Amino acid sequence: MTMTIKNIWGDNPWTIARDYAQISLGIIIYTIGYSCFLLPYQIISGGVSGISTFIYYSTGFHANYTYLLINIFLLILAIRIMGWRYFFRTIIVILIISVLIGILQEKLTYMGADGQEHLTCIIGNQKFMASVIGGLMEGLGLAVIFLAGGSTGGTDIIASCVNKYRDISLGRILLSLDIIIVGTSYFLSRNLETMVVGYVTMFISMNFLDFVINGARQSVQFTIISKKHEEIAQQIAEQVERGVTIIYGEGWYSKEKRNVLLVMAKRHESRRIFALIRQIDNNAFVTMSNVEGVFGEGFDKIKK
Numbered sequence: 001m002t003m004t005i006k007n008i009w010g011d012n013p014w015t016i017a018r019d020y021a022q023i024s025l026g027i028i029i030y031t032i033g034y035s036c037f038l039l040p041y042q043i044i045s046g047g048v049s050g051i052s053t054f055i056y057y058s059t060g061f062h063a064n065y066t067y068l069l070i071n072i073f074l075l076i077l078a079i080r081i082m083g084w085r086y087f088f089r090t091i092i093v094i095l096i097i098s099v100l101i102g103i104l105q106e107k108l109t110y111m112g113a114d115g116q117e118h119l120t121c122i123i124g125n126q127k128f129m130a131s132v133i134g135g136l137m138e139g140l141g142l143a144v145i146f147l148a149g150g151s152t153g154g155t156d157i158i159a160s161c162v163n164k165y166r167d168i169s170l171g172r173i174l175l176s177l178d179i180i181i182v183g184t185s186y187f188l189s190r191n192l193e194t195m196v197v198g199y200v201t202m203f204i205s206m207n208f209l210d211f212v213i214n215g216a217r218q219s220v221q222f223t224i225i226s227k228k229h230e231e232i233a234q235q236i237a238e239q240v241e242r243g244v245t246i247i248y249g250e251g252w253y254s255k256e257k258r259n260v261l262l263v264m265a266k267r268h269e270s271r272r273i274f275a276l277i278r279q280i281d282n283n284a285f286v287t288m289s290n291v292e293g294v295f296g297e298g299f300d301k302i303k304k
Contacts, residue, residue: 022145023144026142027141027152028100028141030097030137030142033136033137034049036108037130037131037133038201039056040108040122041127041134042057042189045202046155046202047181048070048074048153049063049067051066054184057188058188062105065102068095068098071157072091074157075153082157089150090157108122127197134205136208139204140212142205155173155178155181179199220289220290220291221262221263221264222287223286223287224285224286225258225285226261226280229261231280232280232284233246245262246262247262
C-alpha cells in the first residue's frame with residue numbers, strides 16, 4: 001500500500017495547503033484551551049482529553065501520553081469503517097496535539113511546597129472563567145479541524161463514524177458520549193461543583209462547535225431574472241465556481257419569455273454573487289433565500 005500526501009488530503013496542492021493551515025490553527029486553539037484553561041483547573045469536559053485529565057490527577061500519568069495511547073487504540077478499531085485515509089489524517093493531528101499538550105504541560109508545571117507537581121493556573125482562582133474560556137476554545141478548535149476534514153481523535157472518531165452513515169449533528173453525538181465521562185469528575189474530588197463545572201464546559205464547547213460548523217455550512221438559493229442572464233451565469237461559474245441552472249419562464253402580465261437562473265451557494269459566497277450581478281446588470285431581479293440543507297457535489301454528502 002502506497003499512501004502519499006495527495007492520497008491523504010486530496011490532489012489539489014492549494015487544497016492541501018489550505019487544509020494543513022486550517023487544521024494547524026484548529027490544533028493550536030484546541031490545545032491551548034485544554035492545556036492552559038481546563039487541565040490546570042481539573043476541569044473534565046469530556047472526550048479522551050477529559051479521561052486524560054482524570055487519569056493525570058488520579059495517578060500522575062501525564063495527560064499527553066494517555067491522550068496518545070487511547071486515541072491510537074480507537075483509531076485501530078476505526079480503520080475498517082473510516083478507511084486508511086481517515087486514519088492517516090487523524091493520526092497526524094493526534095501526534096501533534098499530544099506533543100503540544102506535553103510541551104505546554106511541562107511549561108506550566110512547578111514543584112509545590114508538598115514536593116508534588118502542580119500546574120500553574122494562569123488566570124488565578126477563576127475556575128468558572130477558565131471553564132468558559134476553555135470550553136469556547138475547545139469548541140472553536142474542534143470546529144476548525146472538522147471543517148478542514150480532520151479530527152482530534154477520541155470520541156470524535158466515534159462521532160465521525162456515526163456521522164458518516166447518519167445525518168446527525170456532530171455536537172449531539174459528542175454531547176451524548178461525553179455525559180458519562182464528565183460524570184466521572186465527581187470521583188476526582190468528591191465535589192459536586194467540579195462535576196457541574198465540567199458539564200457547563202461541555203455544554204459551551206459542544207454548542208459552540210455546532211454554531212461554528214452550521215454557520216460555515218449554511219447555504220442559500222439565488223433566483224436571478226435578467227436580460228444578461230448568460231453573462232451572469234458565465235461569471236458565477238468562473239468566478240465563484242458554482243453551478244447554474246436555467247429555468248425557462250414567462251411573465252404573466254407581459255407574456256414575455258424569461259430565462260431564470262437558479263444558483264445554490266454557501267452563505268459566505270453570497271456577497272461575491274451580488275457583486276457580480278451588480279457589475280453586469282444593476283437592474284436584475286434577484287431573490288435570495290436560506291436553504292435548510294443542500295446535498296450533492298460541492299455541498300454535503302447524503303448520509304445512508
